[in-house]
Every structure is written in structure tokens, then in C-alpha cells.
Amino acid sequence: MPWPGKKDNPAGNDAKSAQSAGAATPIKAGPARPRCGTCILRPHCLPAGLAPEALRKFENIVQHSANLAPGEHLFRVGDKFHSLYAVRTGCLKTCAVDPNGREHVINFHFVGELIGIDAIFPEQHFSDAIALVESSVCHLPYRAISQLAREIPELQLQILRGLSRHVFSMTSISGDFTAEERLAAFLVMVGARHRLAGGASTELQLAMSRQDIANYLRLATETVSRILARFQKSGLLRANRRQITLLNPEGLYAIAECMNPYSRCGINRHRPESGTTHR
Amino acid sequence: MPWPGKKDNPAGNDAKSAQSAGAATPIKAGPARPRCGTCILRPHCLPAGLAPEALRKFENIVQHSANLAPGEHLFRVGDKFHSLYAVRTGCLKTCAVDPNGREHVINFHFVGELIGIDAIFPEQHFSDAIALVESSVCHLPYRAISQLAREIPELQLQILRGLSRHVFSMTSISGDFTAEERLAAFLVMVGARHRLAGGASTELQLAMSRQDIANYLRLATETVSRILARFQKSGLLRANRRQITLLNPEGLYAIAECMNPYSRCGINRHRPESGTTHR
């Protein structure tokens, strides 16, 4: 675990990491270089589309992290920024507790997504990044990556695209939508991520608790539960704790459609019949 | 009480001069090259900190826009993306109408801020950018700028910082806060922007309507009005339509503090650092 940002728990309050210590074995640390070239995520990650030579240079910079146990921190509020991270396996949340004691989940980070973008500017992390399940990330040392981006135009464009996509996706959930709409959109999004990572898009194994979902969607956990129950009653899905089966993805999508930026200019992929009106 | 950037329009009734000036009149158009070197915004804009030679190259790429009259579009949903914009004078909003007919104000863009970041990834605009008052922007042709960023390391870092700051600032308003907190934070933010652009930070001339503020803060316009009245009653400010006088900025700040990322790690006052209390 050569890279900082996750200096070992000084306070030792990552109790969980100790508990599942068996799982926290560093993944082929040391000399083994990451092989982005053979990573199934590459098409969705920064090195997408890099030429062989460029890819090699990129691989020389990237570092694999040790595995993160559920509940373990990747970085904490106050940590100095020096690296971006790309999720390789698992899922993390970034969150912060405000002075009034409320926890806000700023984002979930799925496989292939970047973590730490908001820390470039202040050069310091203002959120905690916490693994929700056993996870691993790639370290992208900021100095080196931005330096390399100057040599490799395609990499630079990829980075800018990545940051832009991050902004793009944030605009949806930050809008004014009902609880149903936000939760439906959340499930649709998780389904899409599952598919993207090669899984089934109708059988979702959520990585996060109801509490986390609620804090992300600006809801109470009870509301998340209730709306899931409502969705279940109307045959949209079947929910058993964190196991969600989407029975009627199109129906969910119809509810969430108003949050899809693409639906704003006729690019709409899905074309669900305009049957059910909610609200 | 000058609106930032209005310095050369003193006696001024902004709206009227805008109208009479004619929306299509290019500002010092034609051969006159933008002079970032003498722009008072430079410290807060992309070319901040560029060496003279780099600055010259940058100026050769940037294009000034024609002035935008209030209500005029800079771009529209569906437009192809080819340029970022930096606000030179005035204020714009980006917004979109969802399929249910609700308008969402995605962001306000004040002097010195970038517009269009979220369009890099999809290479297309998914929001409308509309001037709220007489405004002008600098065009930053994306191809040319990203190309130049490869030559000028400092520019590249500035761009990344700019995108990061954008993300950073979005995280606050997207959180779960009360209407009072969001409105207070909004006013504090506007005050800071005024100060940044050289104006008084307690005499605010809002560029946006109550409706726009409401759509931005996920509130009803009536709620915005009511909370302003409440603030006024408690002596925090004096509000007359779009003219806001902050009588007790510290009081407002106290309400908004929970939304300030910096208050999360003792950078700001308050915050008795009780070690790492993590749930």
C-alpha cells in the first residue's frame, strides 16, 4: 500500500477492517504492475482508447491499492490531496458530516468511476471515502497523471471527459424531484452500472444500506423503505433487503425519465409508452 | 451597488442600456483581441498565473462574445458542444425543462465562472444558458484550449482546478438542507461573488428572479419570499425586490455554515475538534 491518502488507521476506529482482516490481503502489491490493457473496465476507464505505447506509460504510473474491507476509509476529511482514484472492484461512498451532525452521502462510486475530483481545487479532501463492500481502487497520482496527460492528447481528453461526466451525472440528482422519482432513477442507475460491469441489470445486489441511499437521495430511511414497498406492491420490483429484482424496468424508467438529461432533446433511448402518470 | 463588471457603466440603469444598446452589438468587436492581461478578473479566471508568453498565446485563442441581453440564450439544449465560456460581465443561468414541464435551474454562473463543463462529455448541451442581466462571456474553443493546455502546464492545472471547483461547489447545494439553510447559503455565496468582483458584499443587486432562485434551491417562489420576509423580520437583511442589504452577514453565515465544506475540518472557526468521532 505504497500510496498515502490512506495512511493506516491511527485512531484504529476502522474496527471492521480488523474484523475481516482475512479479506484485506493486499492484492499482489509490490512489483506487480497493473495491467490496464487486460482490464475489462478499460473501455469505461481513463485509459480507454489509448494507443499501446501510451497505455504502457499510463500503466507505469497507476498503482493498485490494497483491498479495502467494508467500512474502511480510502481517505478522510482533512487529508491532503495528491491522488485521484478509479474504482476497480466494489463500491464506495463519499460522505461528510455537517456541523449539525447530519451525514450527507455526496456520491456513490461504482466500478470504473473516479473518486476525489472535488479535492483537486482545494488540494485537500473535504469528504470521507468509505468502501461499502470489499473494494479495490487504482491510484492515479495527480502530478504524474496530469503531467502524462500533456504528452498524450487522448489521455488528456479522457480526463476532461471523465470530469465532465462527473458533473453531468451530478446535475440529475441535485434537481428538484419527488422521492419516487429519485429512488426510481437511483435504481435505474444502479442497474445500468451493473450491466456496464458485465452483470445482469435486473438482479441488483445493492452495496449500500437504506441509510446510505436515504442520505444520498435526501430522504429518510423510512421513506426509502416505504417507496420500495410501494414499488413492490405495484409490481415494479421485488426487494429483499439489499437484493433487488427489477420486474418491470421499463416502468421504473418511466418514473425516472424526468431525471434523464438525454430525454430532454429527443435522444431518448428507451421509449416507454406514456401510460402511467405518477404524482 | 454596482453589479460586477458594470464598472464602465456608472450612471446606470442596466436594463435600459441593455435594451437600447441592441442585443446584437458586438462589444469592441472585430480585430480587438481580448486582453486577459488587463482584465480585473484574471486572478479568478483560467489565465490566472500564466507567464507573459503563455498569456499571449491564451489571448490569441479566446474570443469575446457579443453582449447578451437579459433573457438571451448563449446556447440551447441540443446545441453541439464546441466551446466553454467564462463569464466576463453579468450573470447567467443554466436550466432545463423536464418532460413533466418543471424547470430546473442547474446553476447560476457569476463573473469569472465557467459555463458548459457538463457538455464536454456528451459533446452536446443538455441545458439552456440564458443571460439574466446584460452579460458578456469569453469563448474558449474547446479544441484549441485543450490543445494549448498541453503546451502550458500551468494552464492545464488551472483548467483542472476550474472543473474541480465546479464539482466542489455543486456538492453543497445538492445536499439535504432546510430551505432556510439553502437560502442563507445562497445569499452568502452571492455576497462573496460580489466581493470577489470588487463590489460591496452587503449590498446585493440580485440578477435573478425569485422564481429562478426557487428553481435553483428546489423551493417554491412563495417559500423564497416568505423566508426572505422571515430573515428581514429577524434583522438579518433588508429585501426590496432584487435589492438585498445584508444587515447581519455573520448571522446569515451562521445559518449557512452547515453547508460550507470548509467548516468540516476546522479551517473555519467553530468546530471544537473532538478528534475523530465517526458515528
Next chain:
DNA sequence: CGTCTCCTTGACACAGATCAATTAACGTGG
């Protein structure tokens, strides 16, 4: 087989939305 933690469900409360009416500014044209 208790103890936990997470999740669900019900009853009730409230922040903020909605509906409705009034007032204040502004621009237009006479």
C-alpha cells in the same frame, strides 16, 4: 440463542407546496 444491526411498518407532525388574492413595479402607448 441472545444480541446487534438493519430493515420495515404504523401513527402522527411539520416544513414546504399549492391555491388564491393582493400589491407593487415596469413598460407601453396615448
Next chain:
DNA sequence: CCACGTTAATTGATCTGTGTCAAGGAGACG
């Protein structure tokens, strides 16, 4: 300069979507 229409802003009365409080279930795990 004054009526006039139009739009923005305020204020009041009511309604409702979600939050809050409280009380179970139901797995997980030692």
C-alpha cells in the same frame, strides 16, 4: 404625464409529501 396591461413579488389559507417517533421483525454473528 397619466391610464393601462403585464409580470414579479408578497401574503394568507390550506393541503400534503416526507420526516419523525415508536414499535416490531428478520437476518447475521458470536
